[in-house]
Amino acid sequence: MKFPKTLTIALAGNPNSGKTTIFNNLTGTRQKVGNWPGVTVEKKEGHLHKHGYDFKIIDLPGTYSLTAFSLEEIVARDFILDEKPDVVIDIIDSTNLERSLYLATQLRELDTRVVFALNMSDMAHDRGIRIDDSKLSELLDVPVVYTVGNRDEGIDDLLKKVIEVAESPKGLPKERRVKYSKDIEEAIAPLSDFIADRVQDSFSYDVRWIAIKLLEDDAVVKKRVLEGTDNHHGKIVLEEAHKHRERLTRQYNEDPGIVMTEERYGFITGIIREVLKTSRKSRVDVSRNIDLILTNRFLGFPIFIFFIWLMFQMTFTLGAYPMGWIESGIDLISGVAGGLLPDGLFKSLIIDGIIAGVGSVAIFLPNILILFFCIALFEDTGYMARAAFLMDKIMHLIGLHGKSFIPMLMGFGCNVPAIMATRTLESRKDRILTVLINPFMSCSARLPIYILLAGTFFAGRAGNVIFSLYLIGIVFAILAGRLIRSTLLKGDTAPFVMELPPYRMPMFSSLMIHMWDRGKIFIKKMGGIILIGSVIVWALSAFPQNIQFSRDYDAQIRGIEALYQAKMSEVTVPAGEALESARDDAIAELERARSAEKAEKSYIGRMGKVMAPVFAPIGIDWRGSVALLTGFVAKEIVVSTMGVLYATGSEEEGEVLGNVLKTSGMTPLAAYAMMLFVLLYIPCLATIAAIKRETDSWRWALFSVAFNTSLAWIVAFVVYQGGRLFI
Amino acid sequence: MKGQRMYLSEMEEGQTGVITRVGGDGSFRRRLLEMGFIKGSEIYVEKYAPLKDPIELVIKGYHVSLRVEEAAQITVENVREGKA
Numbered sequence: 001m002k003f004p005k006t007l008t009i010a011l012a013g014n015p016n017s018g019k020t021t022i023f024n025n026l027t028g029t030r031q032k033v034g035n036w037p038g039v040t041v042e043k044k045e046g047h048l049h050k051h052g053y054d055f056k057i058i059d060l061p062g063t064y065s066l067t068a069f070s071l072e073e074i075v076a077r078d079f080i081l082d083e084k085p086d087v088v089i090d091i092i093d094s095t096n097l098e099r100s101l102y103l104a105t106q107l108r109e110l111d112t113r114v115v116f117a118l119n120m121s122d123m124a125h126d127r128g129i130r131i132d133d134s135k136l137s138e139l140l141d142v143p144v145v146y147t148v149g150n151r152d153e154g155i156d157d158l159l160k161k162v163i164e165v166a167e168s169p170k171g172l173p174k175e176r177r178v179k180y181s182k183d184i185e186e187a188i189a190p191l192s193d194f195i196a197d198r199v200q201d202s203f204s205y206d207v208r209w210i211a212i213k214l215l216e217d218d219a220v221v222k223k224r225v226l227e228g229t230d231n232h233h234g235k236i237v238l239e240e241a242h243k244h245r246e247r248l249t250r251q252y253n254e255d256p257g258i259v260m261t262e263e264r265y266g267f268i269t270g271i272i273r274e275v276l277k278t279s280r281k282s283r284v285d286v287s288r289n290i291d292l293i294l295t296n297r298f299l300g301f302p303i304f305i306f307f308i309w310l311m312f313q314m315t316f317t318l319g320a321y322p323m324g325w326i327e328s329g330i331d332l333i334s335g336v337a338g339g340l341l342p343d344g345l346f347k348s349l350i351i352d353g354i355i356a357g358v359g360s361v362a363i364f365l366p367n368i369l370i371l372f373f374c375i376a377l378f379e380d381t382g383y384m385a386r387a388a389f390l391m392d393k394i395m396h397l398i399g400l401h402g403k404s405f406i407p408m409l410m411g412f413g414c415n416v417p418a419i420m421a422t423r424t425l426e427s428r429k430d431r432i433l434t435v436l437i438n439p440f441m442s443c444s445a446r447l448p449i450y451i452l453l454a455g456t457f458f459a460g461r462a463g464n465v466i467f468s469l470y471l472i473g474i475v476f477a478i479l480a481g482r483l484i485r486s487t488l489l490k491g492d493t494a495p496f497v498m499e500l501p502p503y504r505m506p507m508f509s510s511l512m513i514h515m516w517d518r519g520k521i522f523i524k525k526m527g528g529i530i531l532i533g534s535v536i537v538w539a540l541s542a543f544p545q546n547i548q549f550s551r552d553y554d555a556q557i558r559g560i561e562a563l564y565q566a567k568m569s570e571v572t573v574p575a576g577e578a579l580e581s582a583r584d585d586a587i588a589e590l591e592r593a594r595s596a597e598k599a600e601k602s603y604i605g606r607m608g609k610v611m612a613p614v615f616a617p618i619g620i621d622w623r624g625s626v627a628l629l630t631g632f633v634a635k636e637i638v639v640s641t642m643g644v645l646y647a648t649g650s651e652e653e654g655e656v657l658g659n660v661l662k663t664s665g666m667t668p669l670a671a672y673a674m675m676l677f678v679l680l681y682i683p684c685l686a687t688i689a690a691i692k693r694e695t696d697s698w699r700w701a702l703f704s705v706a707f708n709t710s711l712a713w714i715v716a717f718v719v720y721q722g723g724r725l726f727i
Numbered sequence: 728m729k730g731q732r733m734y735l736s737e738m739e740e741g742q743t744g745v746i747t748r749v750g751g752d753g754s755f756r757r758r759l760l761e762m763g764f765i766k767g768s769e770i771y772v773e774k775y776a777p778l779k780d781p782i783e784l785v786i787k788g789y790h791v792s793l794r795v796e797e798a799a800q801i802t803v804e805n806v807r808e809g810k811a
């Protein structure tokens with residue numbers, strides 16, 4: 001048997017050209033999503049066995065050019081230059097031929113084998129656009145195939161062409177490249193020779209291409225030239241290029257890079273004239289009609305708000321069912337494990353540590369899947385660009401892009417998917433900023449804490465108090481956003497050059513793949529960091545084992561049992577039942593006291609006591625401190641920890657816990673300070689993991705921890721101490 | 728008359744003009760040029776967003792949006808009513 005040959009294929013193309021659709025068609029579910037090394041640009045890789053080949057397919061980031069202004073462009077270009085895929089497929093949106101050819105000409109300038117896929121050919125046909133494929137193929141010396149991505153048409157032809165090109169012995173076509181004007185060609189030629197003489201051997205790149213890039217003053221290529229050669233020769237080459245650049249700049253009174261961009265478009269205009277025929281069918285432009293409503297001056301915002309409302313409704317009402325199932329599933333597992341395992345430390349680890357910890361996060365999986373289904377729907381239909389169009393003015397006030405709005409809003413549900421949704425932002429700075437201020441959007445896990453504290457201390461005004469917290473969160477998001485934007489993430493806001501693609505019917509399979517990609521990340525996180533975190537918190541609260549209790553609870557429980565036994569033997573049945581429940585209450589009371597004492601003397605309790613001086617100035621006692629510490633794993637744990645520490649039993653008894661809190665000496669002011677602290681402090685473990693993942697740096701994750709927590713402390717301090725002066 | 732010369736940001740909904748110059752800093756200019764904002768190209772103002780910013784434009788047959796402050800860096804001439 002012959003070993004299958006491996007061919008590496010890269011998919012390049014403009015955003016919205018149908019790249020992902022074709023990638024999905026080719027690879028199905030045999031794909032994995034990760035990051036390009038060192039950057040947070042998403043990398044998709046998949047496999048396909050066909051025609052006796054093993055294809056490795058890479059979905060490059062969608063770009064309009066390969067100029068190296070954005071991370072996406074650098075990633076795409078470096079992959080082609082350094083990994084040298086066997087063939088690059090350029091996916092061209094046939095309804096946008098002129099603009100698409102810009103990237104195509106740049107690909108042709110690179111030393112690589114290219115095949116054009118004229119995608120969206122169905123839409124082009126509908127609009128009366130006819131492209132002469134053989135002419136195009138001849139003019140650029142590139143094989144051309146028509147495809148319709150969402151109907152899987154032409155994909156097999158495309159593969160066959162790819163094999164043909166990969167196997168053809170013919171060298172790379174050199175001729176049909178962009179020809180620049182005489183003056184520029186007269187700079188390219190000597191510079192190429194100069195490079196070839198000095199540093200050729202250090203590079204596998206085409207010298208003409210290096211010369212062009214140096215004339216454009218491409219920062220990445222300049223750096224490569226310096227690093228890739230001994231410094232001396234590199235410097236000489238750069239100096240030579242600089243001389244040519246100066247001369248051209250004087251000659252054109254313009255940056256040579258700009259001149260060359262214009263000339264490429266000139267070259268493209270020539271091609272378009274020969275290959276493109278448009279018969280002016282006066283058809284209704286469906287997309288434009290939809291936008292008459294969806295971005296209408298008066299209707300645009302109400303409809304947008306309605307869609308967002310619908311998204312949250314679906315997330316929480318539809319999500320409630322599977323959430324319930326998962327909850328019962330967890331209870332069931334917990335019950336079975338409880339029955340099977342012998343009492344002891346191991347059982348406690350499994351049930352109280354792992355199952356409870358991971359379970360408390362796992363129940364959010366349905367919500368997250370539904371949210372991402374909606375986001376995928378917004379993206380694939382083209383509505384996301386309209387949402388950004390509507391919101392940009394408002395978001396720009398914080399120094400953000402219109403597209404940041406959706407992730408910010410999702411933060412009210414849960415910061416984890418919200419942070420994962422920042423992937424839709426193209427600019428890295430925008431993305432990091434959106435990630436960093438996201439935790440200020442009060443997620444739903446914080447709500448139980450507000451309900452408990454506000455309900456207890458502000459009874460009638462609880463609603464207003466909770467609303468104020470959400471508002472304060474938004475205000476801090478804005479302030480922090482402006483602060484970070486003007487310090488750590490200084491620099492130009494990305495220009496808002498955003499394509500508004502035509503509305504399209506999304507493909508169900510693509511929505512599912514998108515949703516599942518995100519779901520997988522979430523599940524992996526539960527199996528990883530959340531699991532570890534839960535075990536650590538469990539261990540801190542379960543150890544040390546041999547606590548010196550202040551009283552002998554077992555003996556006291558036995559005493560009560562004996563006491564009631566004696567009493568009950570003397571009375572009639574109905575009175576006996578009353579006694580029985582009194583006995584159970586007394587025993588429960590003791591057991592609660594025991595677990596409270598156990599918690600107090602556990603490591604985490606001791607940590608709470610050590611931390612108490614830190615929290616005292618903001619009105620939180622050691623029990624509150626412990627609760628806040630455990631809230632690091634997941635914020636919803638705060639309430640249940642308080643339940644344990646204040647010895648009221650389970651968290652269901654919110655009212656009981658409230659009463660205990662009142663008698664414990666907590667004041668309304670302290671309660672408000674604590675709520676502010678909860679709003680602003682350290683994001684939960686899952687959120688930090690998401691920050692790390694999406695910014696691709698522990699530094700930002702740690703920054704977020706430090707920044708939020710110190711901010712929370714300062715705000716709580718000012719409110720608590722300030723408030724005490726007045727009250 | 729060769730038509731009036733003005734900034735793209737001064738054009739009204741439903742007007743077409745011809746680009747004469749793209750200003751702004753290096754990377755912004757390059758980006759716009761690469762997306763087809765080339766001297767001599769026709770550009771149509773489809774609409775202003777409800778909050779009057781950004782602007783939806785049609786150039787080379789596709790729709791794209793720009794902020795008003797960015798559109799103020801682009802000079803156009805031959806401005807007239809209607810789509811090209």
Ligand SMILES: Nc1nc2c(ncn2[C@@H]2O[C@H](COP(=O)(O)OP(=O)(O)O)[C@@H](O)[C@H]2O)c(=O)[nH]1
Binds near residue numbers: 013119150506
């Ligand atoms: N009519 C039509 N729609 C397509 C075609 N290929 C992809 N689409 C749709 O175009 C939209 C954008 O495609 P996508 O693959 O996400 O584009 P990407 O941004 O290049 O990855 C999706 O809604 C696809 O279903 C095609 O050939 N014809």
Ligand SMILES: [Mg+2]
Binds near residue numbers: 016019020021062
């Ligand atoms: Mg895509």
